Amino acid sequence: MNVTDAVASRRSIRAFLDKPVDAGVIRRVLAAAARSASGGNLQPWHIDVVAGEPLAELKTLMQTRVVEAPGGDEVKDYSIYPPELVSPYRERRFMVGEDMYAILGVPREDKAGRLAWFARNYQFFGAPLALFCTVDRRMGLPQWSDLGMYLQTVMLLLREEGLDSCAQECWAIYPQTITRFLGTPPERMLFTGMAIGWRDPDHPINRLVTRRAPLEEFATFRGL
Secondary structure, three states: OOHHHHHHHOOEOOOEOOOOOOHHHHHHHHHHHOOOOOHHHOOOOEEEEEEHHHHHHHHHHHHHHHHHOOOOOOOOOOOOOOOOOOOOHHHHHHHHHHHHHHHHOOOOOOHHHHHHHHHHHHHHHHOOEEEEEEEEOOOOHHHHHHHHHHHHHHHHHHHHOOOEEEEEHHHHHOHHHHHHHHOOOOOEEEEEEEEEEOEOOOOHHHHOOOOOOOHHHHOOOOOO
């Protein structure tokens, strides 16, 4: 698989097969991804991988947490989206949600159905392997961009291995819960989670391909 194919086939997969991921594969991917660009070579990413019994324990924990604290932990480290999304970002976010629930056949008025589907995030959509990325609280916005580059590289290398993923910033609303579970040192904060595994080819949700803006909408060319 070349890079173009990996980029084109990478999607947020939301239904996984009950099939384990080889430990050697994930170790190889995470090590190779460390060649990602990093300003000043700081390499600010810290990665926790969870599988097997610890993952089952976390899934059980989250079944309780999403009921007792549906809005997340009381204190959150950052907002996933700006408080007021302006156009065209607001419409893009709305569009992907509507496309997803249309495939699932869950209408807008079925609030309970939509909440139940969203809660599947905290079961990693059935994936056999979970990843969490944390960062030193003293790092700034440029180092957060390094995290994104590392995680994107991870997701592309997973495609090379035939695996799929779903990056999940939704975990940022439960930072204290995950910090306690992982035993993360206090100087580090949770950035995101990620589900990793083998996509379920028969589940309708995996037919979702998000619509992307055309080049002319976001790129300006000068001198060429």
